[in-house]
Amino acid sequence: MKAVHFGAGNIGRGFIGYLLRKSGYEVTFVDIADSLVDNINKYGEYTVITLSTTQNKEKIEDVKAVSLKDIPSLEKVVLDADLITTSLGANNLKSTGNTLKGILKKRAKTNPKPLDIIACENALMATDMLKDAIFEGENSEFREYLDKSVGFPNSAVDRIVPNVDMKKELPIDVAVEDFYEWDIEKNKVKVNDGIKGAEYVEKLSPFLERKLFLLNGAHATIAYLGYLKKYEFIHEAIKDDFIQKVAIGFHSEAVKALSIKHKMDIDSLTRYSKKIINRFKNAYLKDQVFRVGRDPVRKLSGHDRLITPLNLCYELKLEYGNIICGIAAGFLFDYDGDEKAKQIQQGIKANGIKKTICDITGLAVENPLNAKIAEKYEELKNNL
Template identity: 70%
Template sequence: MKAVHFGAGNIGRGFIGYLLSKSDYQVTFVDISDFLVDEINKHKEYTVITLSTSENKEKINGVDAIHLKDLENLEKAIIEADLITTSIGANNLGSTGKLLKGLLEKRMAVTDKKVDIIACENAIMATDMIKKAILEDASEELVKYLDAYVGFPNSAVDRIVPNVNIEKELPIDVAVEDFYEWDIEKGKVKVNGSVAGAEYVENLAPYLERKLFLLNGAHATTAYLGYLLGYNFIHEAIKDEYIRAVVVDFHKEAVKALSEKHKMDFNALTEYSHKLIGRFENPYLQDEVFRVGRDPIRKLSANDRLITPLKLCYELNLENGNIVTGIAAGLLFDAKDDDKAQEIQTAINTKGVKEAIVQVTGLSIDSPLVDLIAKKYEELKKLKK
């Protein structure tokens, strides 16, 4: 079985490529980075280093890579692929979908072998995004081909892959935490129904929101409050009494909302949230507050990890004050090396905090939530170190 994975970054190598290789797929990475492509092709292998109380090293062998602009070899790889996956960031799914549209038209002309396309991103129903881009202005022939021969299962992915400074044999070796979860929509799979380590589920939506709210939302809140109070690492920030209390109560608010919306088991959600706090505490990851908090424009956007649980709590008339705190802290994330953080600061300075909230979050100016976030923003400003 052959897999083509778009995105040779840490998640691509340390999570998706890792699991696919362990499932005996021949993995070809596609990336825009000359360095990554050259290094993968030079060594044909890399090491995944699992960081826990002791290091565990696993070799991933037989991999290769194609540059995104090498259309000749990319076309050949897509035609031969049994599985196409991505970890490129949700913002890049549209352009990748347009690229895949042309490549799938080439594939359609030469083979009727089935293939699945799975977007592995921190976004709700990310595969649907790439499918939408592929279908835009598609011919009737292509639409029929896709329906018959191409599966588009959505997925939820969960693994922390930090930029930790550890000794590596090769520059493409990657360090990961010892936990991972990959949930895939079972009913939409055409051919790739037995990836080792993946869980195939009938209803993916609860898993997507559980992960987005309880991991991504709480992780970002830890980072933004940690930055505000002068911490460098997540494991340091989560030990702060104030930050820990906010994150624990963030989880309580989100767990209540998830339980009501999806009829998920409240105790199971609570147990999952406790495990997440333990993952945040892992000192071996050396996970930087900056890494987790970077690009706050995306993380504070309308359908992402903080605004989505806030709106759900508000709609269900549930407590949401700690989620509001995470959002307000994100507005105070003014890291000089983050262009997106600086865009938010410029908006606040030129338009005022309420207009900036509307611009970034997509909330209506007359929403009571805007007033709550703005009030908390002013409170948190006094804590900034």
């Protein structure tokens, strides 16, 4: 079985590519960074270093890479693939879909074997986004081919892969935490139903939102509050009494909402919550608050990790004060090295906080949630 993975970064090498190689796939990475592509081809292998109470090293061998700019080589591997996966950021799915579209049209005429395409991104129903880009504007013949021969299962992925400053034997070695989870929509898979380490589930949305809220949402909250209190790493920030209280409170609010919406067992959700909080405390990861908080425009958007649980709690008439706190802190994330953070700060300076909240989150100025975020923003600004 042959797999092509778009995005040869830390998640690609340390999580998706790692599991695919362990499952026996021939793996070819695709990336726009020439130096990364060159190094993968030069060494043909890399080491995954698992960071917990001890270090565990595992070598991943026989990997290749092609440049996103090398269209002939890209076409060759995609035309022969059994599986295509991505971990390149949800913002890049549309352009990736447009790239794949042309190659899949050629494949429809030359290779009848089925394949699956799975987007492994921190976004709800990311594969659907990729699928929409491929289907957009196409004729019935191509759509029929896609429906018949290409599976588009959504997935939920969970593994923290920070940029740890540690000695590596090769520049493409990657450090990861010891926890991972990859949930895949079972009923949409055409052929790739045996990936080791992946869980095939009948209904994905509960797992997607559980991960988005309890991992991504709380993680961003810790990062934004940690930044305000001048911590460098997540494991330092979570030890702060105030930040830990907010993070646990965020979980409590989100757990109640998830249990009602998806009829999920609240005890199971609580156990998952405790596991996530303990993951944040892993000092071996040295996970910088800047990394976790980066691109606040996306993380504060209306369908992402902070606003989605807020809206759900509001709709269900549940408490949401700790979620509000995380969102407000995000609007105070003014890290100079982040262009998206600068964009938010420029918006606040030009238009005020309420208008900026509206522009970024989609919450109208007259929405009571907008006012609550603005109020907490001023409180944090003046007191932290």
